[in-house]
Amino acid sequence: MKRTGTRGLMAATLVLSTGLAVLTSTATSSAATLSPSTNGCDVLVTAPAGHDCLLPWPNNAFTKTAKTATGVQLNITSAETPINNKGVHISPTFQDLNDGFSPGSMIMTYVPNISLANSGIVDSTNIGGSLASNSPIVIVNTKTGAHVPYFAQLDATNTDASSRLLLINPAIALTDGVRYAVVLRNLKDTSNAAIAPAASTVAALNGTLKPASRGAYIKNLINVQLHGVLGSTVPYMAWDFTVASTTSITGPAITMRDQAYKTLPKNGTPSFTVTSSTTSNGERTVLGTYQVPLFLKAATITSTMNTNKAGLPLINGKLKWTANFVCVLPSTVSSNGPALPAVYGHGLLGDATEVEDFSFADKVAHNMMGCATDWLGLDQNDVFQAIAALNDLSNFHQVSDQMLQGMLDFQFLGRLINSPSGFATSPAFHDVSGHTLFQVGKCTYVGYSQGAIMGAAVSAVSNEWTHVMLGQGGMDYAGMLLQRSTDWNGVYAGFLNTAYPNKDDVQIGLQLAQLLWDRGEADGYAANLTTNLLPDTVAKKVLLIENYGDHQVPNVADEVFARSIGAAEHAPVFSPQSGQTQAAFNGIGVLNQTKVTNAALELWNFGTLTAPTDNSAPAAGSSGSGLDPHDYGRDYATIDGQIITFLTTSMVPDVCSASACSAAPGR
Numbered sequence: 001m002k003r004t005g006t007r008g009l010m011a012a013t014l015v016l017s018t019g020l021a022v023l024t025s026t027a028t029s030s031a032a033t034l035s036p037s038t039n040g041c042d043v044l045v046t047a048p049a050g051h052d053c054l055l056p057w058p059n060n061a062f063t064k065t066a067k068t069a070t071g072v073q074l075n076i077t078s079a080e081t082p083i084n085n086k087g088v089h090i091s092p093t094f095q096d097l098n099d100g101f102s103p104g105s106m107i108m109t110y111v112p113n114i115s116l117a118n119s120g121i122v123d124s125t126n127i128g129g130s131l132a133s134n135s136p137i138v139i140v141n142t143k144t145g146a147h148v149p150y151f152a153q154l155d156a157t158n159t160d161a162s163s164r165l166l167l168i169n170p171a172i173a174l175t176d177g178v179r180y181a182v183v184l185r186n187l188k189d190t191s192n193a194a195i196a197p198a199a200s201t202v203a204a205l206n207g208t209l210k211p212a213s214r215g216a217y218i219k220n221l222i223n224v225q226l227h228g229v230l231g232s233t234v235p236y237m238a239w240d241f242t243v244a245s246t247t248s249i250t251g252p253a254i255t256m257r258d259q260a261y262k263t264l265p266k267n268g269t270p271s272f273t274v275t276s277s278t279t280s281n282g283e284r285t286v287l288g289t290y291q292v293p294l295f296l297k298a299a300t301i302t303s304t305m306n307t308n309k310a311g312l313p314l315i316n317g318k319l320k321w322t323a324n325f326v327c328v329l330p331s332t333v334s335s336n337g338p339a340l341p342a343v344y345g346h347g348l349l350g351d352a353t354e355v356e357d358f359s360f361a362d363k364v365a366h367n368m369m370g371c372a373t374d375w376l377g378l379d380q381n382d383v384f385q386a387i388a389a390l391n392d393l394s395n396f397h398q399v400s401d402q403m404l405q406g407m408l409d410f411q412f413l414g415r416l417i418n419s420p421s422g423f424a425t426s427p428a429f430h431d432v433s434g435h436t437l438f439q440v441g442k443c444t445y446v447g448y449s450q451g452a453i454m455g456a457a458v459s460a461v462s463n464e465w466t467h468v469m470l471g472q473g474g475m476d477y478a479g480m481l482l483q484r485s486t487d488w489n490g491v492y493a494g495f496l497n498t499a500y501p502n503k504d505d506v507q508i509g510l511q512l513a514q515l516l517w518d519r520g521e522a523d524g525y526a527a528n529l530t531t532n533l534l535p536d537t538v539a540k541k542v543l544l545i546e547n548y549g550d551h552q553v554p555n556v557a558d559e560v561f562a563r564s565i566g567a568a569e570h571a572p573v574f575s576p577q578s579g580q581t582q583a584a585f586n587g588i589g590v591l592n593q594t595k596v597t598n599a600a601l602e603l604w605n606f607g608t609l610t611a612p613t614d615n616s617a618p619a620a621g622s623s624g625s626g627l628d629p630h631d632y633g634r635d636y637a638t639i640d641g642q643i644i645t646f647l648t649t650s651m652v653p654d655v656c657s658a659s660a661c662s663a664a665p666g667r
Contacts, residue, residue, distance in 0.1 A: 006358070033219045036060035036240060041080060043214055044200045044239060045110050048083070048163030051504040053080040055165075056109035056182070057511055058101035058241035068099035069245035070177050074515075081512065082505035084392055085498065091394035095515040095584070097311055100177070100244035104516050104523040104560075105181055106479035107139070107168035108507055109237065113164060115197065116154060118188035123613040124151040124556045127171045128586035137168060138183040138229055141175065145228070148172065149587060151556070152381035153614040157483055158503035164539065165504055167555075167615060169480060171587065173526045173564035179243040181226055185235040192498060198237045205234065208532070244515075247625045250522040250534055252305070253461045255312045256408050258536075260293045263315070263658055269419035270412045272325075273654070277428035279331045284437065285356060286327040286428045292412045294321035296405055301385050305401040313404065323376075323409040323610025326352040328361055329369035331455050333435050336367060338576075341417045343410055343465065344370040345451025345458075348487055348552075351380045358667050359448050362635035364645055367447060369438040371423075373413050375454055376406030377520065389513075390495040396513045402634065403520030407458040414464025417443040443467075444647045448472055448634065449553055452544075453481070456522035456561070459540050460529045467647045468529075471545045472630055475522035475564070478514035483615045484554035487627065530598045537583040543646045544601040545639065549608030549629035551618045556611075558601070563587050567599035570652070575660040596650040604639070606632045635667045 041053040042061040054076070058495065062080070066073035076092035080522045083089050119136045130137070130150045139148035149171040158164045174180060187195040200209055205222065209215030222230065222238050230238075237375040260605050264270065272290035279285075295313045296303040299321055308314040329339050342363075346354035355361070355372035363370065377385070377399050385402075389395045403581060414420035417438070423429045424440045431437055445468045447455030452473025459468045482488040502507050518524030529542060542565060546558045562569070568591035591600050606629040611618045621627060638655050645653050655661070 023490045034220055035065065035213060036217050037064050038062070038211070038214055039077065040077075042239075043209060043211070044198065044218070044237060045126065047108055048504055050502050051163065052082055054508045055504075056237070056239050057107065057508065058105045060179070060240050060242055063100075063242065066099065070099045070100060070242050070248055072242050074098050074100070076359040076512075082500055082502070082509050084500055086392070088392055088394065090392075090509055090512055092512065095512055098244045098515055099248045100242040102511070102523060103173045103176060103243050103249070103318060103520050103527070104170065104476035104479055104514070104518070105174065105241070105243070105477075106507070107170070107510070108165050109184070110163075110174065110504075111184065111187060111195065111236065112162070113189040114154075114187055115190045115192070116152065118190070118192045119186070121152045123153060125613055129150055130171070134186070136184065136186050138169060139168070140181045140183065140184070140226070140229060142179045142181055142225065148174065155503060155507060156612070156614040156616040157506070160503070163504060165507055167300055167507070169560070171560055171563060173475070173523070173560070174243045176243055176527070178251065179240055179242045181221060181238060181240045183226060183235050183238045185230065185233055187236050195236060197234045201235060201237050202629075240391045244518075246528065246534070248454055249518050250461070250528065252313050252404055252519055253407055253457070255459055256295050256404060257411060259313070260408055260412070263293050264415075267419065268415070269421040272416055272422070274426050274428045277515040282331050283361070284329050284331040284428070286329070288325050289322050290325060290416060292321045292323050292409050292413060293585070294405070295403065296321075297410070301381055301402065303402070304396055304398055305404070317658060321405070323369055323373050323412070324352055325413055326355050327369060327371040327372050327429075328356055328364050329429070329437050330364055330367060331437070332431050333437060333480055334367045335441070338436060339364075339367045339369040339438045339440045340644060341369040341371065341442060342446040342647070343414050343417065344372040345410070345445070345447030345455040346372055346375060346379075347449040347451060349378055349380055349383055349386070350375075350450075359631070359634045360446065363446075363640055363644070365639050366637075368644065371413055371417060372564045373407070373409050375450065376409060377402030377451060378454070385587060387495050390492060391499045393513055394507045396478050397516055400516040400519050403454065407454075407461060407520060410458045411462045411464055414443045414462060418464055421449060434572050444471070446471075446643070449630065452488060453477070453521050453553070456529060457520055459542075460525035461537065463536075463538050466540055467650070468540050468542045469545070469643050469647060471544065471634070472547055472550055472553050473522065473544065473561070474553050474559075475561040476514070476528055477517050477521055477523070478510035480557040480560065481553060482510065482618055484556070484611070486551045486617045486620055489617045496529065522561055526561055530565045539598070541597065541646075541650050543643065543652060544599075545633070545643075546601065546603050547608070547629040547632050548603055548605040549611050550630050551611075551619065551620060552630040554611060555603070559585060559588065562599070562601040567601045568592070568597065569601040569603070570654070570661060572660050573603055575662070591652065593652050593654040597652060600646070600652045602642075602652065604633055605660060606665045607662070631667055632661060632665060633667065636663060638663075
C-alpha cells in the first residue's frame with residue numbers, strides 16, 4: 001500500500017502557487033523521454049580531493065529504468081562506492097534491489113567555501129524557516145509541488161573545511177514512491193560574496209555538459225519542471241531522486257509475518273518452554289524459550305536471509321529457530337485485576353534481561369508484566385558482527401537480515417501473551433490459586449532507546465498490539481542518530497573511521513547502510529504506524545517520551561519521527577524562564593490531553609544542557625547539567641502512571657499541571 005501523503009507540517013508546507021501544473025504535468029512525460037541515469041559518477045559535482053563518487057546524494061543518476069512500483073531501480077556499481085583501508089569497495093548488491101532511496105535520506109552535496117549563516121540556511125532550531133519563500137534550499141515533492149521542511153549543517157565530523165559536505169535532513173519522512181527535486185540557489189561564501197552557479201549547471205543550460213543525456217535531463221529539470229520554483233533564477237545546482245516504494249522497504253517484513261503465522265498450529269500459538277520461575281519480594285521472573293520459523297540460511301549470528309527466486313524471504317524448512325524470553329510480573333493478582341502485559345524492547349546491543357532492570361522492573365509495582373527477547377541483529381551477541389560490518393560495509397546486509405528475524409521473534413512473543421493457549425496455560429504465570437497473573441489478549445509494547453527505534457518498525461508490522469510507548473527513541477540511524485550519539489562516538493565510530501578514513505566516504509557509506517537499515521527501524525515504517533497502514537495490519541496509538549538534551553538518542557530524531565506519525569505535543573514544551581525556543585518543534589501540533597489521541601509526544605526537561613545543532617554528540621559532563629539524561633525518568637512514578645493510562649485508555653493525562661514537564665535528574 002502506498003503512502004498517500006505526509007503529515008505534521010502539511011498545514012505550514014508551501015504549495016507552489018505558480019508552475020505547479022507544469023511541475024506535475026511534465027514530471028511523467030519528461031521522465032519518459034529523458035533518462036537521469038549515468039554510467040559512473042555524476043558529472044554535477046567535482047568531488048572533494050580523495051573522495052570517490054556518489055554525490056550529490058540521493059540521486060536518480062544512480063538508478064535505471066525498471067518495471068518496479070516507482071519505475072526505477074537503484075543501479076549503483078561497486079566502482080562508484082567508497083573503498084576501505086583494505087582496498088575493498090562497498091558492495092551495493094543488496095541496495096540495488098531497492099526501487100528508490102530511503103524515506104529519511106540525508107541529502108548531501110559539496111559546495112566549496114559555502115557559509116550557511118551568510119546564505120540564510122537554517123539549522124534544527126528554526127525548521128519553520130526552511131519553508132520561507134526565499135529559502136536557499138528547496139526540496140520539492142514533484143507530485144504535489146509541496147516544499148519539504150528541513151534543517152542543514154556542514155559535516156561537523158570533518159575538520160577539513162576544503163572537503164566538508166553540506167548535509168540536509170528532511171524534517172519529516174519523505175513519501176514512499178515519490179520523486180523529489182532538490183534546488184540550491186542564492187548561496188553565499190564565507191566572505192559573504194555570492195556563489196556563482198556550478199560549472200555543471202551552466203554547462204547543462206548551455207547544452208555543453210557531457211554526457212549530453214545528463215545535461216539534457218538537468219536542463220529540462222531546471223527550465224521546465226522547476227520553472228515555478230526558480231522562474232528566471234539560475235540555481236547553483238538542482239537534481240532529483242525517487243524514494244523507494246512501501247513494498248520495497250516493508251515487503252520483506254510483511255512477507256515473513258504472513259508466512260510465519262501460517263505455520264502456527266490450530267490454536268494459533270507458538271510452542272514454548274519455561275526453563276525457570278522465581279519469586280522474590282512480590283515479583284515473579286520467568287525465563288524460557290519459544291519456537292519461531294527461521295528465515296535465515298543458518299541459525300547463526302552472521303547468517304543472511306533465505307530467499308526465493310524473487311528475492312523475498314522464505315522459511316528455512318530444514319532448521320528451527322529457538323528464541324529466548326524473560327518475563328517479569330507481579331506474583332499476585334492485584335485488587336485492580338491481573339497485570340497489563342507488554343512486550344519490552346531493550347537498548348543498544350543489550351539483551352532481554354534488561355526487562356529486569358530499572359527501565360521496566362519498577363512498572364511491575366504499577367501492575368504491569370513485561371516480556372522481552374533479544375533484538376536479533378543488534379543484541380549483545382552481535383557486537384563483533386557489528387564491528388565486522390563497520391570494517392567492511394559490504395557486510396551490513398547481515399545485520400539488517402538478522403533484524404528482520406528479530407522483528408518476527410517479537411511478534412511471536414506477543415502472540416504467546418495474547419493467546420489463551422500461550423503463557424496463560426503455564427503455572428509459571430499463575431498465582432498460588434491458579435489465577436492467571438496477566439490480562440490475556442491485552443498485549444502492548446514498551447521500548448526505550450534502541451527498543452523504541454526498532455520497536456516502531458515491528459509495531460507497524462505486528463497485529464499483536466495496538467498501543468505503543470516509545471521512550472528516548474527516534475528514526476534514521478545513519479542520517480540522524482549515530483553521529484549525534486555519545487554511544488557511537490565513544491566506541492563504534494573509531495572502527496568505521498579507521499576502515500574509511502575519508503570523512504566524505506564515511507557519510508556515503510552510512511547512507512548505503514541506511515538503504516538496508518530501513519527494513520528494521522523506524523525510518524522505514526514511520527508513515528505506516530498510525531495511518532497509511534501496511535496490508536492486513538491494524539493501526540497503532542503511540543506515545544513518545546523524550547528527555548531534553550539526550551546524549552545517546554538526539555531529540556531531533558524523535559521530533560522528525562513525531563512529525564512523520566502526525567503526533568501532537570504536550571504544551572507548553574518549555575517554561576518561559578528556560579530561555580529555550582519552541583521553533584525546533586515547528587509542525588508538531590498541540591496535544592489535547594482530555595481526549596483520545598493517535599500519537600503524542602512529551603518532552604521532559606531534567607536540566608540538561610542543549611545538544612549541538614549539527615551532527616555531533618553532546619560533550620558529556622561529570623555533574624549537573626552536563627550529565628546524560630538518557631535513562632532519566634524510567635522509574636519515575638508520575639511518568640509510569642502516565643504511560644499506563646495511555647496504554648489502557650489512549651489518553652495522555654496532563655501530569656505537569658499545564659506547565660512544561662520537568663523533574664530533578666535521576667531515574
